[in-house]
C-alpha cells in the first residue's frame with residue numbers, strides 16, 4: 044500500500060484574491076467567510092481534507108497588506124507563522140488585476156522562503172486566455188515556482204489538478220487529525236464570523252474594516268417563548284447573543300439603519316444560515332456597540348481572538 048502524504052499548505056496572497064473561496068471549495072464545505080471587500084479573513088483558519096491519499100491541512104490566511112493598526116499587525120503575523128510552519132505554499136493571485144506594488148511586496152515576502160511555492164492564477168472564469176499567459180510570463184522569473192496553475196476557486200476549475208500536485212509535493216507522514224475533522228475553529232468563532240459576513244455584505248467604505256463581532260452568550264437549549272411557539276410544546280431553540288463592535292457613533296447608526304431595518308436584515312440572514320448549520324431553531328440577539336479605536340486595543344483584539 045502506498046504511504047500516506049500529509050502536510051500543511053499555506054494559502055496566501057493579497058486581500059480579496061479568493062483564498063477563502065479556495066479553502067471552502069477544496070473542502071466542499073463553508074469553513075471561512077467570503078466577501079467582496081478586502082481584509083475579510085483576520086486569523087489563520089485550518090481546513091482539513093482527508094482522502095485515501097493522505098491528509099492536506101490547508102491554512103487560509105489574512106491577505107498580505109501594509110499593517111496600519113494592531114489588528115493588521117496581528118493579521119500579518121498569522122501570515123508569517125503560517126509560512127514558517129507550512130510544507131507547501133499556495134500563492135494566489137487575481138487574474139483580473141495588473142501586477143502592482145502590493146504584488147511586489149508579496150514576492151519580497153516569499154524570497155527567503157525555502158518551502159516549495161505554487162502560483163495559482165485565480166478567477167480565470169472571468170478573464171481571457173491571453174491575460175493568463177501574460178501573467179505567467181510576468182511571474183515565471185520572479186520566483187522559482189514549483190508549479191503554475193490557472194484555477195477558478197469559484198467554479199472549481201483545475202482544483203483536481205491542484206490537489207494531485209499538492210499530494211506530489213507533501214512529505215510521507217502519519218495523519219495529524221482524525222478523518223472526520225474539518226476545521227480547528229470553535230463553534231463561537233464560526234458563529235461570530237457568519238454574523239460578520241452578513242454585516243460585510245451590506246456595508247461599504249470603512250465600515251467593513253471597523254466591524255468586529257463577539258459572541259457573548261451561547262445557550263444550548265432554551266424554551267421557545269415566542270408568541271408563535273405552539274403552546275404546550277417545548278421547542279428547542281439555541282440562544283445566541285452577539286455584539287457587533289464599530290468605532291464611531293456614525294458607524295453604529297449605519298449598521299442599525301433607518302428604523303432598525305439594516306440590523307434586522309443582518310440578523311435574519313445570519314439566523315437563517317446559523318439554523319441551517321446547527322439544524323435547530325436559533326434566537327439571535329444582536330447588539331451594536333461603539334468601541335473607539337478597538338483595532339488598536341489589545342484587550343478587544345484578545346477578546347475576539349479568544350472565541
Ligand SMILES: Nc1nc2c(ncn2[C@@H]2O[C@H](COP(=O)(O)OP(=O)(O)OP(=O)(O)O)[C@@H](O)[C@H]2O)c(=O)[nH]1
Pocket residue numbers: 057058059060061062063064065076077078079080081082083084085104105106107165166167168169194195196197198
Ligand atoms: N469570478 C470569480 N470570483 C472569485 C473567485 N474566487 C473568489 N472570487 C470572489 O472574490 C471575492 C473575494 O473572495 P474571498 O475568498 O473572500 O477572498 P480572500 O482572498 O479570502 O480575501 P481576504 O480574506 O480579504 O484576504 C469574493 O467576491 C469571491 O466571490 C473565482 O474563481 N472567480
Ligand SMILES: [Mg+2]
Pocket residue numbers: 062063064075076077083084104105
Ligand atoms: Mg479570506
